[in-house]
Structure formats: structure tokens, C-alpha cells
Amino acid sequence: MRKKQIGIKCMAISLVMACSVLNFTGCSIGDNTPIIGNITGLKSNQMFKIDELVCSKSEYMICLLDTAKQYAKDFGGSVDWKNKISDHKTLEEFVKDKVKESITVKYALAAMAKKNNVTLSDTEKTEVSKQASQYYKAMTDSEKDYTDAKEADVENLCEKYKLAEKVYSGITEHVGDDISEEDARVIKIQYIKMDSSKTKVSKIKSTLNEVKSVVEGGYQEFSREAKQYSVDSTVEKDIKKGEATLKYETEAFNLTKGKISDIIEDGDSYYLVYCVNNYIKDKTTENKKDMVEKAKEAVFNEQYSKFIDGSKNQFNDKQWKKIELPSL
Known part of the structure; x- marks a missing residue:
């Protein structure tokens, strides 16, 4: 895979918007996560595996690129990834950690889809395919080189994110319905x-x-x-x-x-x-929203942790350490 300088170019659709992703809380799969069962090992083009669900390196790099571009945009278009943000961590290390956490949680939820009998409808599959196509067409040649991605990789990533969203919604759909105005009154x-x-x-x-x-x-x-x-x-x-x-x-x-x-x-x-x-109406409304979100988070974290504890998983730490963020 050739490494090229990637210039700033605003995509028509960001990955976050294209895949309609929720920012899930929870734990990522760490490189020291205990392996359960027999794992045969990961190939150099595979980043991690949860049960039978594999995230390819290209899918991972798409997510990393998209996140890096969001940070570059926030910083005004130019970023020195080697800048220290603490005594022990550079900005690059921080972003890589955030991406690792985000994508592993979402793929874990996608892996839960089979267990929870969650699938995408034909309409959702068509929409995912359309969004992935738009995203891929907006990528520059240098971005495609950096990620080594094909349109199928983008579509696969978006599909997993959509499944994750559906699993999360299914788990938390009615959580908090019993929280009343009186419970939340300020x-x-x-x-x-x-x-x-x-x-x-x-x-x-x-x-x-x-x-x-x-x-x-x-x-x-x-x-x-x-x-x-x-x-x-x-x-x-x-x-x-x-x-x-x-x-x-x-x-x-x-x-x-x-x-x-x-x-x-x-x-x-x-x-x-x-x-x-x-009765402070606006603050009661805000408090009720916060209480519902915390209730959903608690229920989700319980089911997510239970799934991870019983799953077979592996992270390709060797490949992850070699990855560098793009020059933007």
C-alpha cells in the first residue's frame, strides 16, 4: 500500500453522517483482553475479531481517516499528530485510542445482532449501499491509497454500524419509560x-x-x-x-x-x-432526559459486558502499533 500525503478535502458526506451512527458508551476490546476458546490468529489485513465477525484493516483505516479529518477540521485544517496532549500521550495516540474504542464497541454490537435476531431490512440495505457509494465516490485517490479501501469495504463498515445502531435501539427502546415528571422534578x-x-x-x-x-x-x-x-x-x-x-x-x-x-x-x-x-419546567425536562439516558446506558452496559465476557475476541495489536495517522 503506497503512502501519500493526503490533502484537506471536505467530503460530501462524512462517515459519521453516512452511517447514521450513535456514540455508544462502553468498553472497547483491549489488546490484553483474555481470549476465550480457540483463536487461530489474525492476518495482517485483519484488525480484530469478535466471535466470527472480522473487521478488516481497510474498514478500520476508513474509520481512522474519517476521525482524523474531523479533528483536522476542528483544528483549522492543519494538525501535528506528534504534539503532546499529556505527559504520556501524543494527539496521535489519543485519536488512535478513541477510534479503537469506538469501532470495537460498534462491531461488538454488530456481532450481537445475530444473537438478538437483528437484521437489516431490504430498504435499510439499499440505503446503506447508496450512502457507501456516495462516500466512496467522494474519497480522493490519496485517501483510497491510505485506507487501501474498496467500495465494498465502506459498505461493510456502514452495514455493521447500522446493525449496531439497531441492536442498541432494541436493547434500550423502552428503558426509562417508567421515569415520571415527578421523579425528575427540579x-x-x-x-x-x-x-x-x-x-x-x-x-x-x-x-x-x-x-x-x-x-x-x-x-x-x-x-x-x-x-x-x-x-x-x-x-x-x-x-x-x-x-x-x-x-x-x-x-x-x-x-x-x-x-x-x-x-x-x-x-x-x-x-x-x-x-x-x-416545578422548574425546563430543568425538569432536561433532568428527565438525563435520567432516561443514564438508565439506557446502565441497561446497555450490562448486556454489552455480558456479551463481551462470553465472546471470543482478538485484537491485532501488532498491526495497530504500526499505523500512523495521515498527514493533513
Whole structure:
């Protein structure tokens, strides 16, 4: 395979867009992953194998090239891959590690497709073929030399990525459906915290009861009293469920707007909580989205790890160490 300088040229379709790929979390197959079963070894044109699914070096190089071009674009078109980004790693090593993680996870999911009875429909196969053809036609001769790729390699890569996407979607499709608005509700409070290690309990209780009385009577603003008496420098914050102790959380989330809690005793700490807003809509929506994503990630990671633990896999570390990123 000839090595040539690869100039910057924006492709009509990036590989990420062409293959409609999700950024999956999870573990990659490391070069020190224990081998399960009898592995006959990988050829020089094969990068890794998961059960019977093999990723060719050309498929791997396409992914590496595409990622390198994305980094070059982000850096303004010129990259020195040998630049140190830490004491122990160059930018080239960092990018190679990221590609290794990304592609091995996606191919592992593609390998799971058979086990989960996941296949591409005729329509999906046609679309993958069309996208691969467009991508390959947009490649320069020097890019084809660098990857040693044929159109079939691009199509095979896109097919595996599409299968990975379908497997991931199938695993996580209904995960998080049971998470409610109430589960995700975010509220804004003001509070006073007093510490019995610094002030007598009787004094704390009389102070907090007095604050509650004057605020409810309309004589003072809660925030003013909080700044005067609270041992915390911050007197207002947004909170989600699970961020405070159960006793504190229960009292705070039971409040309606403009109401003040009873005194909350929690160890050496004593609190008075004022509800500014008992439902912050935009932050609740964002929190619910985050909770669903974390739930999906947990379910996916469990099934993915179980599959990897029971699979036969091998990574061609010898070839991987020889690979250099293209000069862009």
C-alpha cells in the first residue's frame, strides 16, 4: 500500500453522517483482553475479531481517516499528530485510542445482532449501499491509497454500524419509560442552615421559628433572613431528588411555591426551607432526559459486558502499533 500525503478535502458526506451512527458508551476490546476458546490468529489485513465477525484493516483505516479529518477540521485544517496532549500521550495516540474504542464497541454490537435476531431490512440495505457509494465516490485517490479501501469495504463498515445502531435501539427502546415528571422534578429553594456544634439547639430553634413567623407574616424576605443566619454562603439553589438526605428532600419537595417548611433536624444540622418554585419546567425536562439516558446506558452496559465476557475476541495489536495517522 503506497503512502501519500493526503490533502484537506471536505467530503460530501462524512462517515459519521453516512452511517447514521450513535456514540455508544462502553468498553472497547483491549489488546490484553483474555481470549476465550480457540483463536487461530489474525492476518495482517485483519484488525480484530469478535466471535466470527472480522473487521478488516481497510474498514478500520476508513474509520481512522474519517476521525482524523474531523479533528483536522476542528483544528483549522492543519494538525501535528506528534504534539503532546499529556505527559504520556501524543494527539496521535489519543485519536488512535478513541477510534479503537469506538469501532470495537460498534462491531461488538454488530456481532450481537445475530444473537438478538437483528437484521437489516431490504430498504435499510439499499440505503446503506447508496450512502457507501456516495462516500466512496467522494474519497480522493490519496485517501483510497491510505485506507487501501474498496467500495465494498465502506459498505461493510456502514452495514455493521447500522446493525449496531439497531441492536442498541432494541436493547434500550423502552428503558426509562417508567421515569415520571415527578421523579425528575427540579425545584428552586432558599434555605437556612444552622449547626448545633456552633450554636445551642434551643437558640437555633427559637431563631428559625422567629424567621418563619416574620416571613409568613410578610415582615421580612426569607432571603434576607437566610443571609443573616445561615452558616452556608449560598442561600438559594435548585435541587433534584436524590441530591439531599431523605428527610430534607421529603420536606422540600412537599412544599408549594411561597411556603416554608417546619424545622428539619438532620444530625448536627438544622434547616428551614423556603420554596421559590416547586416545578422548574425546563430543568425538569432536561433532568428527565438525563435520567432516561443514564438508565439506557446502565441497561446497555450490562448486556454489552455480558456479551463481551462470553465472546471470543482478538485484537491485532501488532498491526495497530504500526499505523500512523495521515498527514493533513
